[in-house]
Amino acid sequence: xxxxxxxxxxILLLTPFLLWIVLLVILPHLQMLRVSFQVRESWDxxxxxxxxxxxxFSESYYWRTFVRTGVMSLFTxxxxxxxxxxxxxxxxxxxxxxxxxxxxxxxxxxFWASELVRTYGWMILLRESGLFSAWLQALGWxxxxxxxxxxxxxxxxxxxxxxxxxMVVPLVTTLDGMEENLVEAGYDLGGGHLxxxxxxxxxxxxxxxxxxxIVVFMLTLGSYLTPTLMGxxxxxxxxxxxxxxxxxxxxxxxxxxLGALLLGLSSLIVWxxxxxxxxxxxxxxx
Amino acid sequence: xxxxxxxxxxxxxxxxxxxxxxxxxxxxxxxxxxxxxxxxAPFPSLPWQGFTMDWYLADGTAGRxxxxxxxxxxSALWTSTRIALWVTLVSVALGCINAVLFERxxxxxxxxxxxLMLLPLVIPGVILGVSILVFYSGMANDLSRQWGIELxxxxxxxxxxxMGQVTFITTLTTLVIAARLxxxxxxLEEAALNLGATPLVAWFTVTLPWLAPSLFGAAAMAFLxxxxxxxxxVMLTGSDTPLTVALFNRLRExxxxxxxxxxxxxxxxxxxxxxxxxxxxx
Numbered sequence: 001x002x003x004x005x006x007x008x009x010x011i012l013l014l015t016p017f018l019l020w021i022v023l024l025v026i027l028p029h030l031q032m033l034r035v036s037f038q039v040r041e042s043w044d045x046x047x048x049x050x051x052x053x054x055x056x057f058s059e060s061y062y063w064r065t066f067v068r069t070g071v072m073s074l075f076t077x078x079x080x081x082x083x084x085x086x087x088x089x090x091x092x093x094x095x096x097x098x099x100x101x102x103x104x105x106x107x108x109x110x111f112w113a114s115e116l117v118r119t120y121g122w123m124i125l126l127r128e129s130g131l132f133s134a135w136l137q138a139l140g141w142x143x144x145x146x147x148x149x150x151x152x153x154x155x156x157x158x159x160x161x162x163x164x165x166x167m168v169v170p171l172v173t174t175l176d177g178m179e180e181n182l183v184e185a186g187y188d189l190g191g192g193h194l195x196x197x198x199x200x201x202x203x204x205x206x207x208x209x210x211x212x213x214i215v216v217f218m219l220t221l222g223s224y225l226t227p228t229l230m231g232x233x234x235x236x237x238x239x240x241x242x243x244x245x246x247x248x249x250x251x252x253x254x255x256x257x258l259g260a261l262l263l264g265l266s267s268l269i270v271w272x273x274x275x276x277x278x279x280x281x282x283x284x285x286x
Numbered sequence: 287x288x289x290x291x292x293x294x295x296x297x298x299x300x301x302x303x304x305x306x307x308x309x310x311x312x313x314x315x316x317x318x319x320x321x322x323x324x325x326x327a328p329f330p331s332l333p334w335q336g337f338t339m340d341w342y343l344a345d346g347t348a349g350r351x352x353x354x355x356x357x358x359x360x361s362a363l364w365t366s367t368r369i370a371l372w373v374t375l376v377s378v379a380l381g382c383i384n385a386v387l388f389e390r391x392x393x394x395x396x397x398x399x400x401x402l403m404l405l406p407l408v409i410p411g412v413i414l415g416v417s418i419l420v421f422y423s424g425m426a427n428d429l430s431r432q433w434g435i436e437l438x439x440x441x442x443x444x445x446x447x448x449m450g451q452v453t454f455i456t457t458l459t460t461l462v463i464a465a466r467l468x469x470x471x472x473x474l475e476e477a478a479l480n481l482g483a484t485p486l487v488a489w490f491t492v493t494l495p496w497l498a499p500s501l502f503g504a505a506a507m508a509f510l511x512x513x514x515x516x517x518x519x520v521m522l523t524g525s526d527t528p529l530t531v532a533l534f535n536r537l538r539e540x541x542x543x544x545x546x547x548x549x550x551x552x553x554x555x556x557x558x559x560x561x562x563x564x565x566x567x568x
Contacts, residue, residue: 092564112556114514117549121315199378222410
């Protein structure tokens, strides 16, 4: 039996939550989905249809960018995990006392600057008139200026840089709670480095790995800034096409369809990742 | 690879080299951005031409306009600050309410609602912005066309930017505050109730002070996330451009050391804010 006071407090606390989730998340996304099925026949008449989705499949530029963005985001996420894991291991297991705290703080430093500032820093380093180019010439390794910006590698460098913190922090948190006995037992039972890593460490760290990968993947896939500023003519990102449809062309119907497709892709990949690793969203995020 | 397992010298040396390389990779872009804010040259690139404060202080008379005399950037800075303050206020309040809701109350459908609460974390930032644009701006358009009612709050602008950012920042504040509330010893609250406090008094004198560090932490995080956000903001911004969008537009025209000056200024402000919240948490 619930007392009236509990009922009242439930209503008072539930209302703001529902307002937030319904007005800012559910309704806008449903509306986006609805608009994506509309076809504009003239400036004030609309009909229903799949034309926007048909455009996506018939226009190879659209779906190529779509596939490219998905594949490159997965690759970036994997690369971030590879780079971050040894660092997280060192901080969580090998460093001690003060060094540990300092190293952890050092990992957070880049995030005192916004994505824009971080990307700008990389532009200063990589572009033709940039520092790397100047250093290469000073060392005599190159005769003229070298352009290292405006290609896929540059985009990935920038995206990995943006994602690192979100990978290191959950990894350190889960590795921190691991019993050293487990690893010792692995070695005592005759396992080599790789076996212990695969059979003991990775399964233990899985919630942290999945949590880090989901956040980094979402940040990468939904990024607009870094691919736009660091990418070249051939490194289009799908978010740019959504932006173009909405802001430049005012073609909301097409933009909504592209948005729905990107949302579908991200949900599918996150869901598949959770299923493959046997984790739940609640466990890795909450 | 734990202290009790023997490692070779070579392995240790390689590991150390990797760590050093990693931290150089982390620091380099920010370090060069900061340094070139003081280079006495019209472009942020080598060679070094000497130290100058022009990119902060020049008033435009000598062909250079420093940050503190650049009206566009200053007003963008102010716009961003206003947005961030509102977002902080709303998302910390909502986060606090959500935390109590999910940590303290039992109700049917709680599991499902908790998953809904996490949902904004798995929606790309650009899509959050676009969906809010379609729903609210579309509504304003329809109302204007059919009944001639002008709902300018729902046109791209400050309100929509604040709404878009609140959408995902609230999830983060909820998680931060809920984590702290989970560690609270409920016996303390019961003791207060036994000693004659009403639930409301017990909440304000016992539970809320316990939550205070996480509220400050969540507020600092919300402020920074809002201030730095680009991907959601760019879809919703109107004539008042926030700083990240203004900088982005400048950057596309070409870079000048004024951008470095702004960048360094932002880094210092966020560092101070981060230190302040770390200190409060101790």
